[in-house]
Amino acid sequence: AQSVTQLGSHVSVSEGALVLLRCNYSSSVPPYLFWYVQYPNQGLQLLLKYTSAATLVKGINGFEAEFKKSETSFHLTKPSAHMSDAAEYFCAVSEGGGADGLTFGKGTHLIIQP
């Protein structure tokens, strides 16, 4: 069975500082991994996805994530936080290439301090 653990339900960083949101996964097969962002009262928007190609994946809004098989991790980073990055972030895993239902973590609320 697949699962996702997101460390830290809330992360607070200063504007301009590095953003690091942690995600560890469990999967019995090579996984597909995703990061989604959710703004209040909106649906989830895909930030980036890992599909067994390059281990460093670049996404929208300056975010990127690195797949590390040895650590079963897929942490999300952004070099410099903006106020507009404040939102809920979800890591998700799929064993069916994303064509099946995704398994999500519980989410991390990112707070940006001015």
Place this chain on the structure above:
Amino acid sequence: GAGVSQSPRYKVAKRGQDVALRCDPISGHVSLFWYQQALGQGPEFLTYFQNEAQLDKSGLPSDRFFAERPEGSVSTLKIQRTQQEDSAVYLCASSMDRSGEQYFGPGTRLTVT
């Protein structure tokens, strides 16, 4: 182009009532997914359609939950005899193919009183 739309956006139901939640996927998208998101939690998979065929309903929490997509486009999630624990946001997503990119709607917030 329009994204995934869901209606109603908010629904209040008294315990024991039946509710129907609608999802309009992006035109031409083959796959359609339903998720349940409880307060403060990540979305949890309920069921999945490819065209009109329901290929996976392993996430439906009880036989009170029923989903259909009769013509392979619009889908309806029906909950019979609602209970308080059914209160959640119900998200619908669609995808074009097996690319893995699911596009989500804004959700329907169901409150059972």
